[in-house]
Amino acid sequence: MNDSDVDLHIAIAGAGMGGLTTALALAKQGFKNIDVYEYASNLGFVGAGIQLAPNMARILDRLDVWKPIFDEAVVLKETSIVQGSTDQELAHVDLDYVEKTYGYPHCVGHRSSLAGSIYEGCKKESSAIKFHFSHSVESIESFGPRPKFVVKPRDGEAYTVETDVLLAADGVKSRVREYMLKELNVDAKVVDTDQAAYRIMLKREEMQNDPELLELIEADKVIRWIGEKRHIIAYPVSNKQIYNLSTTQPDKNFAAAPSATYTTKGSKSAMMDTFHDFCPKIKRMLDLVPDGEVCEWKLRVHEPLPTWVHETVALVGDACHPTLPHLAQGAAQAIEDAAVLGVVLSRIPDRTPESITKALKVYEEVRKDRAYALVELAAASGRAMHLGDGAAREERDKAFAALKEGKGAVPDKWADADVQRQIYGHDCMQVAQDTFDESFAKF
Numbered sequence: 412m413n414d415s416d417v418d419l420h421i422a423i424a425g426a427g428m429g430g431l432t433t434a435l436a437l438a439k440q441g442f443k444n445i446d447v448y449e450y451a452s453n454l455g456f457v458g459a460g461i462q463l464a465p466n467m468a469r470i471l472d473r474l475d476v477w478k479p480i481f482d483e484a485v486v487l488k489e490t491s492i493v494q495g496s497t498d499q500e501l502a503h504v505d506l507d508y509v510e511k512t513y514g515y516p517h518c519v520g521h522r523s524s525l526a527g528s529i530y531e532g533c534k535k536e537s538s539a540i541k542f543h544f545s546h547s548v549e550s551i552e553s554f555g556p557r558p559k560f561v562v563k564p565r566d567g568e569a570y571t572v573e574t575d576v577l578l579a580a581d582g583v584k585s586r587v588r589e590y591m592l593k594e595l596n597v598d599a600k601v602v603d604t605d606q607a608a609y610r611i612m613l614k615r616e617e618m619q620n621d622p623e624l625l626e627l628i629e630a631d632k633v634i635r636w637i638g639e640k641r642h643i644i645a646y647p648v649s650n651k652q653i654y655n656l657s658t659t660q661p662d663k664n665f666a667a668a669p670s671a672t673y674t675t676k677g678s679k680s681a682m683m684d685t686f687h688d689f690c691p692k693i694k695r696m697l698d699l700v701p702d703g704e705v706c707e708w709k710l711r712v713h714e715p716l717p718t719w720v721h722e723t724v725a726l727v728g729d730a731c732h733p734t735l736p737h738l739a740q741g742a743a744q745a746i747e748d749a750a751v752l753g754v755v756l757s758r759i760p761d762r763t764p765e766s767i768t769k770a771l772k773v774y775e776e777v778r779k780d781r782a783y784a785l786v787e788l789a790a791a792s793g794r795a796m797h798l799g800d801g802a803a804r805e806e807r808d809k810a811f812a813a814l815k816e817g818k819g820a821v822p823d824k825w826a827d828a829d830v831q832r833q834i835y836g837h838d839c840m841q842v843a844q845d846t847f848d849e850s851f852a853k854f
């Protein structure tokens with residue numbers, strides 16, 4: 412049971428990475444009355460790879476769900492940053508040190524393996540966690556003292572739920588965030604990043620007769636091919652049975668689309684055109700994507716929010732800190748949110764709304780600056796990777812050259828050891844434990 416032996420009725424909106432992990436973290440802390448409302452009818456995840464960084468692995472291990480994820484993951488030994496047009500290596504970073512330094516290796520895996528394992532962990536806590544699929548959180552009637560919100564089953568009548576606390580992990584388009592900002596009279600707009608992404612998964616059989624492509628899927632390596640305003644990051648997942656590519660390019664197709672549009676069937680010729688000047692082996696890989704199966708994602712974020720908490724409602728994950736993917740930390744940060752919520756809610760002395768709000772404020776204090784610092788680092792990394800000809804790019808390439816001689820920082824923040832220390836070395840649960848009493852007393 413949690414430290415304070417207080418049980419709460421906890422509602423969670425969304426069963427993505429943030430919502431699933433929040434439910435599991437709370438059940439592991441001893442909470443017994445957790446309802447998860449998910450709009451989708453099941454955990455149907457878009458097939459794609461995901462990086463599993465040590466700060467994520469540390470939490471999932473404590474929640475007893477890391478082992479099956481790790482068993483299917485590919486452990487990275489190295490990463491290269493390569494000029495997309497020439498295939499010339501600009502920088503090479505050894506990742507073997509990561510496990511020795513942070514206790515977990517840097518791995519890559521399949522999203523369904525990550526989400527599936529967390530969900531299996533939740534199912535083992537079935538006496539505590541109840542899932543309501545095909546149920547959407549439609550509107551918020553009250554943020555406190557006890558939150559009241561309307562839930563709409565896909566095929567049924569809407570009804571109102573009243574709980575002790577509502578945790579909104581309903582993603583980048585969060586409905587709860589909209590209601591919260593309206594109530595607080597805050598205008599934090601969706602920001603167009605002007606970037607979009609193709610996400611591609613190639614099967615081993617499609618690559619194995621091409622020696623250059625086989626070498627890619629066989630390597631324990633992340634490669635980032637960069638070019639002006641574009642890059643491609645690629646790595647093997649699922650025990651090297653799948654090669655995952657995720658691109659970033661200027662958004663052309665969504666620019667005029669309504670803001671509700673986040674994914675679309677892309678055109679293959681437009682994709683080939685976007686990377687027309689990249690090296691032949693990349694073009695051969697892109698050409699393996701069947702016509703009609705090109706999937707493009709719009710990359711949208713929103714401005715930092717002044718607060719993530721109002722009364723007894725808190726935002727979680729992409730609902731409050733959506734990020735560009737260039738640091739590969741979006742899901743990891745949602746998982747950190749979840750772990751910290753588990754710690755702070757387990758420490759409340761009683762179930763009064765005042766205590767719940769104070770605990771949620773501690774959550775915000777532990778998480779907000781860190782999450783927004785990483786959002787900014789991801790954006791900065793994108794800017795450095797996407798430079799065209801000119802002085803700034805010359806500077807960047809000098810930095811890559813110096814790195815080859817073992818000097819200086821990596822312009823790709825994701826691969827830089829100092830940035831990795833900041834991200835992987837941080838134990839958010841420990842920070843929450845250590846600071847709880849002082850912060851709780853302050854609010």
Ligand SMILES: Cc1cc2nc3c(=O)[nH]c(=O)nc-3n(C[C@H](O)[C@H](O)[C@H](O)COP(=O)(O)OP(=O)(O)OC[C@H]3O[C@@H](n4cnc5c(N)ncnc54)[C@H](O)[C@@H]3O)c2cc1C
Nearest residue numbers: 425427428429450462547548581582728729739741742743
């Ligand atoms: C191209 C790309 C590559 C990425 N690569 C990585 C990576 O390598 N590593 C990494 O850590 N992160 C990565 N990310 C980021 C990561 O995918 C997200 O940050 C993460 O999934 C956010 O989790 P979440 O739970 O906050 O939101 P989501 O996963 O979006 O989940 C939100 C859930 O809420 C549900 N929902 C929405 N509205 C409602 C409602 N009103 N009622 C009920 N349910 C609702 C949705 O159906 C969904 O299931 C990447 C993202 C992109 C776009």
